[in-house]
Amino acid sequence: MPDVAALPLIGASALRARAAARVLRTLPTDVKDGALAAMADALVERVDEILAANALDVNAARADGTPESTVDRLRLDAGRVAGVAEALRTLIALPDPVGDVVRGSRLPNGLELRQVRVPLGVVGIVYEARPNVTVDAAGLCLKSGNAALLRGSASAHRTNTVLVAVMTEALSKAGLPEGSIELLPADRASVGELLGARGFVDVVIPRGGGSLIQRVVNEAKVPVIETGEGNCHVYVDASADPATAEAVVLNSKTHRVSVCNSAETLLVHRDVPFLPRLLAALADAGVTLHGDEAARAAVDGVLPATDEDWATEYLSMDMAVRVVDDLPAALDHIARWSTGHTEAIVADSASAIAAFTAGVDSAAVMVNASTRFTDGGEFGFGAEIGISTQKLHARGPLGLPELTSTTYVVTGNGHVR
Structure with missing residues (x-):
């Protein structure tokens, strides 16, 4: 693992996320679902606070001459906040992939072999504009037992700061560990640190335009699940x-x-x-x-x-x-x-x-x-982090199963080779 001093912008957040991930991977489904419900309730209860921050981001974006298509991605209203809260509640109804047996068999020598789904660990997500991704990503990571390092765009940083504060407070009240959701600084250098944080971060997922995706793919020293442009x-x-x-x-x-x-x-x-x-x-x-x-x-x-x-x-x-x-x-x-x-x-x-x-x-x-x-919700997967256009490790909407890896559990009775 690299020296945390080499990560001055994200090191503290990465350490907290790493510690949280060890706890999250062991949580039973009902605890995670209770935390998701608490997050959803908190978003609805504090909608005025969220919209006030979002209005500042939207006004600043328009003042900078941001195209309206991008402003639309950035903008929240009461209906959209209710929608992202409902997406968290939808996750509660979905099966928890952690612990699922992908395949299993009894070997000729009597060993019991099971391939079991496990969380990826610490998931870094780099995304542009859309503050709904902040909530979707946090919820998906939580349900799948992962800690989330979120690096949103500068244009949505006020909104994202409030969203993460609301969700973090709800998680704390639900008894989940500090570091389950971390918002990283919204500057270019923090992306560079995240991409180089091998040993702290298990995978990075970019969600945005072509230039962002290419930067992540070209510079990353940690594994990447590429979500691509939609031509x-x-x-x-x-x-x-x-x-x-x-x-x-x-x-x-x-x-x-x-x-x-x-x-x-x-x-x-x-x-x-x-x-x-x-x-x-x-x-x-x-x-x-x-x-x-x-x-x-x-x-x-x-x-x-x-x-x-x-x-x-x-x-x-x-x-x-x-x-x-x-x-x-x-x-x-x-x-x-x-x-x-x-x-x-x-x-x-x-x-x-x-x-x-x-x-x-x-x-x-x-x-x-x-x-x-082509959408995780439309496919019945609940919220999604993005649409993967690569072929490894996942392709299409990135839902809960796609945020897991597998471990082989082999059970014997004093077997030796």
């Missing part, structure tokens, strides 16, 4: 039902544009007869379209698309549109430009659906359903 695609096959296609495309793009499961690119088979209607519906909804030559010929007002458009996670009311010759061409486009988050197909053809789901290499594939469903 998500919807492919409309020649066999698609027009009404279904319009509903799925509009919801994927316009339901909430500032989140990673919002669709950014629309791919349409050249034999789809209702392309003008589909693009007109998007334009009527306020979407600015960036298209190839065929898309621009279908309706007026479509801007020329470049490679930058195919690569961009807009997080705004913009969408890139390409008309493709066939399904393999759609798959080729996705393979080149996708970030591996979510892709969707709208089709009635069973063979097209089978080819698409087999050919796409992403964390989630939607069939005749909106990309907006």
